[in-house]
Amino acid sequence: MIEWGLENGIEWNKSLECFDFKDTGRGVIANNDIKENEILISIPSKYLIHSHSKFSIPSLNIPELNNSDSSNSSSSSDDIYTPFHNCLKKLNSKQRISLILIIEKLIKKHSIWFNYLNELPDDYTITSTYSDEEIESLSYPIYVESSKKLKNEMLNSFKLFCEIFQLYYGTDLDRVVIELNDLQVKLSDILNKELYIWCWGTIQTRTYFYDKNMKKNNSKENNEEKDDCTLVPLADLFNHTSNVETEALFNDELNCYQVKTKTPFSKGSQVFISYGKHSNFTLMNYYGFIIENNDQDSIPLLQSNCIPTEFAVPPTSSDEAKLYEKKIGILNNYGLSIYSDGKFLVMQDEKLPFSWNYLTVLKVLYMTKEEINNQLELNLFHYDEPISKNNENLVLSFLENLTENQLSFFKNTKTKLNSNNISRFEITYLINSNIKTWECCKLWLEQQQKNINQNAKEKSTNLVKTTTPKKSTKKSSKK
Numbered sequence: 001m002i003e004w005g006l007e008n009g010i011e012w013n014k015s016l017e018c019f020d021f022k023d024t025g026r027g028v029i030a031n032n033d034i035k036e037n038e039i040l041i042s043i044p045s046k047y048l049i050h051s052h053s054k055f056s057i058p059s060l061n062i063p064e065l066n067n068s069d070s071s072n073s074s075s076s077s078d079d080i081y082t083p084f085h086n087c088l089k090k091l092n093s094k095q096r097i098s099l100i101l102i103i104e105k106l107i108k109k110h111s112i113w114f115n116y117l118n119e120l121p122d123d124y125t126i127t128s129t130y131s132d133e134e135i136e137s138l139s140y141p142i143y144v145e146s147s148k149k150l151k152n153e154m155l156n157s158f159k160l161f162c163e164i165f166q167l168y169y170g171t172d173l174d175r176v177v178i179e180l181n182d183l184q185v186k187l188s189d190i191l192n193k194e195l196y197i198w199c200w201g202t203i204q205t206r207t208y209f210y211d212k213n214m215k216k217n218n219s220k221e222n223n224e225e226k227d228d229c230t231l232v233p234l235a236d237l238f239n240h241t242s243n244v245e246t247e248a249l250f251n252d253e254l255n256c257y258q259v260k261t262k263t264p265f266s267k268g269s270q271v272f273i274s275y276g277k278h279s280n281f282t283l284m285n286y287y288g289f290i291i292e293n294n295d296q297d298s299i300p301l302l303q304s305n306c307i308p309t310e311f312a313v314p315p316t317s318s319d320e321a322k323l324y325e326k327k328i329g330i331l332n333n334y335g336l337s338i339y340s341d342g343k344f345l346v347m348q349d350e351k352l353p354f355s356w357n358y359l360t361v362l363k364v365l366y367m368t369k370e371e372i373n374n375q376l377e378l379n380l381f382h383y384d385e386p387i388s389k390n391n392e393n394l395v396l397s398f399l400e401n402l403t404e405n406q407l408s409f410f411k412n413t414k415t416k417l418n419s420n421n422i423s424r425f426e427i428t429y430l431i432n433s434n435i436k437t438w439e440c441c442k443l444w445l446e447q448q449q450k451n452i453n454q455n456a457k458e459k460s461t462n463l464v465k466t467t468t469p470k471k472s473t474k475k476s477s478k479k
């Protein structure tokens, strides 16, 4: 694949080589030191695959209007391809990229991307390719809903893709034949679900952000064009870690897409790029893999159980409602709300496994009327500064309950996985990792409780100490 790239003007940093790694699979290795800000790869715009890329077969491309160069537009063959062009105009970004991938794959050596497409993975492990049973086995509602949503998006996109073609070609897809150079391809072979799922996986796991089409189409009403993406051949060989910084953008001057590393790499190490700061579930959902000991890992809390029920809805009595409003006001001042929106997190962090925003929301919700009225000194940015002993106890006790519930939930899920013979390594890893995270929360809570008891003990000893001299003075006075 790299040879093909070099022959076609793709500039591949000489210090890079393709390599099969034991833990991460195919990736890129540094055969020399790589410095900060070095360009890893530059790809001429012609080889990018995005929604406005041209097919290798010219007649498939929508003829450009107002083009004075008449040799560019096809003559009589135009009529045959008009329905095809009409369909093309109706497709959204992902559907267009998928159509390009399908056709370029079908025409094999006639495609300018033949060598590249030939070396892409045969299938993908993103959750959209999971069976419904596998998705259900994720059990945690946030995981199940989010995976279902992505899978439905893919299936609906395919349905719409087919409907657009049926609109122009009719419903008997086996009878319609499209000429692709010397190939006669049935429309049913293009509108193939398996192929479409492969395209979806290719797009989801391998594309880069691309705003060139966005800029070009500023006036377009179609919102989907606004988050366009592009396949960047060879640049999609880099595996991910969140510990590096990468810059990837289209260079207008050089008319090519460039990937630059902001992180140096030493000879012999794997050259990573960062797909973003993602939790394992996000990686699994969108990219089909997880990272053991991912330091960006976290579990988003469920809205239904992360807020104590007494605070989940505003109270009806006017006094209580006023107090509640004040609490919500304080939270707003800190940019917080009781609606988690997936942002209240727990992590495997021994020092603080609950996210600051979550602990702060709980602290404020449990404040008494007096505490609210005396809150001049309140500084909620310090998680370890309790509002009061009472407040701390209430928060801890709520969290202890939550932790117990979540621990038993994930332990049950693990048992079910075993009994249902769900064999996806990523699912098992995710559930085990969630158990470890909640165990970490449990240990932290126990430690907090110990600290409280210790402080209370110390206070009472201090109290004894401060009262002892008085006794002794009395004694001495007696003497």
Ligand SMILES: C[S@@+](CC[C@H](N)C(=O)[O-])C[C@H]1O[C@@H](n2cnc3c(N)ncnc32)[C@H](O)[C@@H]1O
Residues within 6 Å of the ligand: 023, 024, 025, 026, 027, 121, 205, 206, 236, 237, 238, 239, 240, 241, 287, 288, 289, 290, 291
């Ligand atoms: C952009 S491609 C990277 C190159 C890919 N490994 C290949 O063979 O073409 C993204 C895919 O690589 C794999 N991948 C990337 N980073 C990984 C990592 N840190 N550990 C395991 N697999 C990884 C995942 O399958 C992901 O969907």
